Structure formats: C-alpha cells, structure tokens
Amino acid sequence: MDHPLDLARRRWALAGAGLMTLAALGGCTRQAQPGLRIGTNVWIGCEPLYLARELGKLDPAHVQLVEYPSASEVLRAFRNQAIDGMVISLDELFGLAADGFDPRAVLVVDVSHGADAVIGRAGMKSMRDLAGKSVAVEGGALGAYVLSRALALSGMQPGDVRVVHLESNEQPAAFEQGQVDAAVTFDPYRVQMLRAGGHTLFDSTHIPGEIVDLVAVRKNLLHERAPAVAALLIGWFAAVDFLRNDPKDAARRMGIRLQTGADQFLQALQGLRIPTQAENLAMLGGSAPALAQSGHRLMNLMLEAKLLRAPVDVESLLAPGPLSKLSP
Structure with a gap:
C-alpha cells in the first residue's frame, strides 16, 4: 500500500504536468487581437460612428470607440499610444505628421461649411x-x-x-x-x-474646404489590422446611408448622446457636408486627390501663421487603399 506522502507527491507531479501542457497549448493558440481603438471627441461629425455601433454595423470585436471630452485630449491619447486612430481635422493631421507620428487618413468624415x-x-x-x-x-x-x-x-x-x-x-x-x-x-x-x-x-x-475632418490610423495598421480598418469604413457608410434614408430617426438616435433633439441635430448637420463613398475616393485617391490640392493650400497658410513647425508630404498622408477595396 502506498504511503500517503507518496500519493500526494504523485498528485502534485500530475498536476504540474497538466499545467505545463495547458501552458504549452496556450502558447500555441493565437490570441485574438483587441478591437481597433478609435478616439473621438464630442462633435456632431463623430456621431455616425456611434450610430453605426447602435445599429449593430460596427463590430466591437473589430472596432472600439473611445470618447474624450475634447479634440486636444484625443490628440494626446494618440501621441501616448492609448488609441490606434482618431477622428481628426486636416490641420491636426499635419501637426502629428510634422512631429513624426506617421498618421494616415483613410476616410473623409465631413467638410465644415458653417459648423x-x-x-x-x-x-x-x-x-x-x-x-x-x-x-x-x-x-x-x-x-x-x-x-x-x-x-x-x-x-x-x-x-x-x-x-x-x-x-x-x-x-x-x-x-x-x-x-x-x-x-x-x-x-x-x-x-x-x-x-x-x-x-x-x-x-x-x-473658408470653404479648409476645415476637413478625417479618420486617421497609424501607418503600420493599414496592413497589420486591414480587416478592422475595413470594418470601420463599412460601418461608417452603413450609418451614413441610414442617415440619408431616414434622417429624422437617425438624428433622434444621435441627438440622445449629445442631449439634443432631432430637429436641432439636423439643423446643426446643415453646417457640414458628409462625402459619399465615391466622393471620398476622389478626395483621397487618384492621380490628383482633391484633398491634396486643398491640403497644400492649408499647409502653406499654417506655415505662414506659424501653426505648423515644418512642411509635410501631404499626398503621403492620404491612404485611399482600404476604401478602394470596398464594394461601391
């Protein structure tokens, strides 16, 4: 008959072997990547992203929205690696590029016209x-x-x-x-x-065409997280389609987050132009992207006003690739 101490030792040995096997299996299992973290601030132009999430068109396994009280906090989060991308204005994109952060614009969210x-x-x-x-x-x-x-x-x-x-x-x-x-x-x-x-x-x-809001992500994520970037774009255009087809219901849903009524939200939207998918491609891609032309003018104005510390390569900051792969 085995001594109780010998039985205990055998149990510990078996348990240890089991844990080692589980650890080995765990090491072979590919960990699921977290969703792409996209920073936003309180701004009507960001709301279609939250509408997409509410409508179930933005899979949280691919995209996670992170809201900050102000645009400056969104920029700070991007600089500190707390987020992977953000809704950002074109002038702010230039500032990040000049500081060496390598952002890439994948979507034109809106063009301000009075907002x-x-x-x-x-x-x-x-x-x-x-x-x-x-x-x-x-x-x-x-x-x-x-x-x-x-x-x-x-x-x-x-x-x-x-x-x-x-x-x-x-x-x-x-x-x-x-x-x-x-x-x-x-x-x-x-x-x-x-x-x-x-x-x-x-x-x-x-100043028509000078204030443009974009979704930008880190350059390396264009390839490393391509499915997540595609999911973000698909969700955005699904929400924009919903807004165009049923503006009252869309404004009601989006207005709740901003504590405003549907009519007031729709009135505020009149100060923005939200480009279609085709317009987005024309602004970001092709041999002469429209956004590059207006971007050069904006960059020169910023340099003259000492709002930008160095010139940037405007065309290289535009990344139409993920959008061009989507079906129209």
Missing part, C-alpha cells in the same frame, strides 16, 4: 469688435487655425485679441459667466453660446 465658428457677446457684430478682448480657444491646432483665419480675413493681427486656452467643453460656462468675450467653437457648444445671447462673428462658410 465651426467664432461666437462673440451680444452687441458684437464683427471680428473687429474683439480688439483687445478675450477669446477662448481649445488647446489643439484647429481652434488656433480658425481664429488666425478669422483675424486675417478681418484685417487683424493675432496680437489684437487675448487668447484664453480652454477645452471645448469648458467654453460655454466660461462664456455664460462672462469670463471670456468670445470663443472659437462648434456644435453642440456653439448652440449653447448662441442661446446664452452670443452672436456669430465668423464661421467656416468664409
């Missing part, structure tokens, strides 16, 4: 009324760009106003409490300031 604005206090009628006054501007490049263009087109200099750096979500309260005289803003915050008695001094209708 970005400078809102001033009641009684103000033009940018010239801001001389010597305080203007809230978000920390990222877009707010500084909009302000610089608004001042230049009004015959003013950057030193004519006092810039107060505030995140976009902090601006409405500061405006209502009289801490700033104006703000460079966008919806849903633009509407809040107008309701508080603000007046539009400048908007993106004066």
Whole structure:
C-alpha cells in the first residue's frame, strides 16, 4: 500500500504536468487581437460612428470607440499610444505628421461649411469688435487655425485679441459667466453660446474646404489590422446611408448622446457636408486627390501663421487603399 506522502507527491507531479501542457497549448493558440481603438471627441461629425455601433454595423470585436471630452485630449491619447486612430481635422493631421507620428487618413468624415465658428457677446457684430478682448480657444491646432483665419480675413493681427486656452467643453460656462468675450467653437457648444445671447462673428462658410475632418490610423495598421480598418469604413457608410434614408430617426438616435433633439441635430448637420463613398475616393485617391490640392493650400497658410513647425508630404498622408477595396 502506498504511503500517503507518496500519493500526494504523485498528485502534485500530475498536476504540474497538466499545467505545463495547458501552458504549452496556450502558447500555441493565437490570441485574438483587441478591437481597433478609435478616439473621438464630442462633435456632431463623430456621431455616425456611434450610430453605426447602435445599429449593430460596427463590430466591437473589430472596432472600439473611445470618447474624450475634447479634440486636444484625443490628440494626446494618440501621441501616448492609448488609441490606434482618431477622428481628426486636416490641420491636426499635419501637426502629428510634422512631429513624426506617421498618421494616415483613410476616410473623409465631413467638410465644415458653417459648423465651426467664432461666437462673440451680444452687441458684437464683427471680428473687429474683439480688439483687445478675450477669446477662448481649445488647446489643439484647429481652434488656433480658425481664429488666425478669422483675424486675417478681418484685417487683424493675432496680437489684437487675448487668447484664453480652454477645452471645448469648458467654453460655454466660461462664456455664460462672462469670463471670456468670445470663443472659437462648434456644435453642440456653439448652440449653447448662441442661446446664452452670443452672436456669430465668423464661421467656416468664409473658408470653404479648409476645415476637413478625417479618420486617421497609424501607418503600420493599414496592413497589420486591414480587416478592422475595413470594418470601420463599412460601418461608417452603413450609418451614413441610414442617415440619408431616414434622417429624422437617425438624428433622434444621435441627438440622445449629445442631449439634443432631432430637429436641432439636423439643423446643426446643415453646417457640414458628409462625402459619399465615391466622393471620398476622389478626395483621397487618384492621380490628383482633391484633398491634396486643398491640403497644400492649408499647409502653406499654417506655415505662414506659424501653426505648423515644418512642411509635410501631404499626398503621403492620404491612404485611399482600404476604401478602394470596398464594394461601391
């Protein structure tokens, strides 16, 4: 009869062998990759992504949306490797490229046509009324760009106003409490300031085609995570189709996240143009991408205004490949 101590030793030996076998099997099993992490901020142009997720058109196994309070925090997350891609404006894309982060634009989300604005206090009628006054501007490049263009087109200099750096979500309260005289803003915050008695001094209708929002991902992920990038694009266009076919229901769904009604959301969307799949391909690809042409003009303006520290290769930042592989 075996001694109890010998039985215990045999059990431990068998258990150890079993654990080693499981570990070996685990080492041979390919771990599932996490979903592509896409950073967004609170902005109506990002909402079709969340609509796609709600409609079941954005598989979380492929794509995970990560929302931040402001665009500057999205940029910070990308720089810190916390996300794989983001919704970003073209000027911000140039800034990341100049700093060596190698982003690639795979989708044109929208072109601003009135959605970005400078809102001033009641009684103000033009940018010239801001001389010597305080203007809230978000920390990222877009707010500084909009302000610089608004001042230049009004015959003013950057030193004519006092810039107060505030995140976009902090601006409405500061405006209502009289801490700033104006703000460079966008919806849903633009509407809040107008309701508080603000007046539009400048908007993106004066700079057509200059403010473009994109989805960009890290260059290496175009091949390493190609199925996830494709899933992201498919989900986006499914949501855009739903928006075009049933705008009221789509606006109701998207407005819930931004705490706004369907009618107000649709009104805000009038300040944006959302390109179709075919328009996207024309903007990103071909022998003469439309976005490259406007991008060169934007880059030169940014260099002149010292909003970009070095020129970038605009064409190399556009990646139409994943989109061109989708069926029309």
